[in-house]
Amino acid sequence: MSFLTYLINGISLGSVYAIIALGYTMVYGIAKMLNFAHGDVIMIGCYAVFMTMSMQSWPPLVSLIFAVVVCTALGVIIEKIAYKPLRRATPLAVLITAIGVSYFLQNSALLLFGADTKSFTSVVTLAPIKLAGGDLIIPGTAIVTVLACVVIMIGLTLFIKKTKAGQAMLAVSEDKDAAQLMGININGTISLTFAIGSGLAAIAGVLLCSAYPSLSPYTGSMPGIKAFTAAVFGGIGSIPGALLGGVLLGVIEILSKAYISSQLADAIVFAVLIVVLLVKPTGILGKKISEKV
Numbered sequence: 512m513s514f515l516t517y518l519i520n521g522i523s524l525g526s527v528y529a530i531i532a533l534g535y536t537m538v539y540g541i542a543k544m545l546n547f548a549h550g551d552v553i554m555i556g557c558y559a560v561f562m563t564m565s566m567q568s569w570p571p572l573v574s575l576i577f578a579v580v581v582c583t584a585l586g587v588i589i590e591k592i593a594y595k596p597l598r599r600a601t602p603l604a605v606l607i608t609a610i611g612v613s614y615f616l617q618n619s620a621l622l623l624f625g626a627d628t629k630s631f632t633s634v635v636t637l638a639p640i641k642l643a644g645g646d647l648i649i650p651g652t653a654i655v656t657v658l659a660c661v662v663i664m665i666g667l668t669l670f671i672k673k674t675k676a677g678q679a680m681l682a683v684s685e686d687k688d689a690a691q692l693m694g695i696n697i698n699g700t701i702s703l704t705f706a707i708g709s710g711l712a713a714i715a716g717v718l719l720c721s722a723y724p725s726l727s728p729y730t731g732s733m734p735g736i737k738a739f740t741a742a743v744f745g746g747i748g749s750i751p752g753a754l755l756g757g758v759l760l761g762v763i764e765i766l767s768k769a770y771i772s773s774q775l776a777d778a779i780v781f782a783v784l785i786v787v788l789l790v791k792p793t794g795i796l797g798k799k800i801s802e803k804v
Contacts (some may be wrong), residue, residue: 515541516647520765521766522758523650525741525761526758526761527660527718527722528741530659530660530711531549531716531735531741531754531755533750534713535738537680538708539742542701544597546609547606547610549708549731549739550734550735551731552586552714552716552717553713553735554616554729554732554804556581556621557716557731559577559578559621559713560634561631561720573712579710579713579714581710582712586705587706589705590701593611593612624773626728627727630725630800632724637651638651649770650722664734671750676700679695682695737764744794746794746795746796747795748797749796752794763779
């Protein structure tokens, strides 16, 4: 039963990575930018829930909605101020700006909330489920996390395939100039992409802190990096790839901690990524894009 327990925990953690990876894969797929400040948006969402639940005694659901609104607005503001002026800039300039935004958010959180690690109150109230006569216990947080991931993936896929805004995103991801000639609002589409990704980051962050109840200004750093790894692992730019990469990454991490070494788990995760990219540079579900010259 211990293996099943580890597997469930891995799928739960991987589902969080998958939700975070969606932000990376959408922004890269549509704007061709790597938003390395995405992990810190997660942290801001967690603090929004922490402050409203602990200080204002808001219900968990209301606090979560508030965090989504805050992170959505923050994502749009970051895009407008930091990334929009760099649309035609080199990838290196965008990367340096993203790192700068990340440090700005971290240090802002340090000034506002302090460096102390705070105990996070879980927003999940679902009771654990006991199976096999009580030998196998599935935490309520794991159930909610996996269900949330599945619902988000299905909803986002339907949004992109069935709505006008989703079709605009696909068009912009294919060719910005051609999409603009067809009357698509490029700036609005990219802002919407940042808004959706940042809103999902808030949900992922709250679920992560509910499972691992500690919060600090650096909470989003490592999950953000691992989620980016998951996006690359599955094929950055692919929504199913983000799901597959996130779940595989979570399972590999938990099983590595359980059966090999908790200290080497992160190294094993990144080693697996290197092997996958050596065999298939575009990721598991990524597609090779041919460019005309």
